Amino acid sequence: MKPYARQFIFAMLAYAALVVAAVLLTNQVGMLQTPARAALALLPLIPAVFVMRAVVAGISSLDELQRRIHLEALTFAFVAHFFFTLTYSLLSIVPILAPSLGVQILQMAVLWNIGLWLARRKYAL
DSSP states (O other), rough: HHHHHHHHHHHHHHHHHHHHHHHHHHHHHHEEEEEHHHHHHTTHHHHHHHHHHHHHHHTTTSSSHHHHHHHHHHHHHHHHHHHHHHHHHHHHTTTTOOOHHHHHHHHHHHHHHHHHHHHHHHHHO
């Protein structure tokens, strides 16, 4: 396993564990002041920095064609996500439930993978 893949996995596990801990702790320590609760809620950002670092390192280690494929996939994901976000914002004119930010983050990951599939088909990989 490549070092950046190992770093990504460990950082994601730490992120998931800290999200669960932050939710449980902020719900149980309701008597804490808001700044302390906010600090607990932001705790998962520490491993998230390492997730971002691992993703950048992973893409930086790719050859030119693979980087181009990821660029096209991210372009597709960005444009499609922009379209969906624009749709959500326009639907806020009427009282329709919009998806949470967590759903939108998951949507971006799914769109990136769809973009990867499309770009790999384009280059027959």
